[in-house]
Amino acid sequence: MGDPPPPPPKSVPAVEPDIRGATTIRQQLAKHTNDASCAACHARFDPVGFALENFDVLGAWRNSYRSLNSGEKITGIDRAGHNFVYRVAGSVDATGQLRDGRSFKGIIDLKIHLLSNPRQLARNLLRQFTMYSTGTPVRFSDRLVIDQILNRCQKNGYRTRDLIHGLVQSEIFSGYQTTNR
16 A cells, blocks of 8 residues: 565565465464564555455455365356356455554445545555556655645545646656756
8 A cells, every 4th residue: 555565584484384274364374474574564464455355366246255175065057158166165354454553344444544544545556657657666856746746636636637647747757857856
C-alpha cells in the first residue's frame, strides 16, 4: 500500500520454511513467521492478503477453501464439458489487523480503513503510474513534483484522471528537469 518492506535480513537464508502439516494459508504463514526476522516484515503485508482471501486464483468469490483430501466431495461438469472433483474444506477467514492496530472483517472493512487516508492511496497510485510510464521508480528528487501533483488533485478528491493528467504534464514524465528548484 505504498509502504514497501525492507529487504530481508542477510541472516535469513533463501530457503522455503517448513510448512508441513499446514492446511490453510494462515497456518502456512504462521509457521513461516515463527522466525522473528520473518514476522516483522510479514506484519506489513500479510493483513492485506488476508482481506483478499475470499477471492480465488481467478478472482471469483469463495466462502470456503477447496481441498483434494478431506471435506464434502463435490463433483460436476464445468462450462467446457470437463468433469471435476474437489472437496469443500474450511471456511475462508478474511479477518486481520493492520500494523496500527485497526482490525477488519474482510475486504470492505479494509477498504474503509484505506480510504481514511486518500492522499496516501493517491500517492501510491501516482508512484505506480510513474514507474509504469517512465520505466523508473520515483527518485528522491521527484518527491517535490509528486507532492505538487497531489496538491493540485486534492480539491477533486484525487481523481485518477487528474493524477494521470498531472503526471503526463510534469517534468517527471517529459524528462525535462527545471534548474529553479
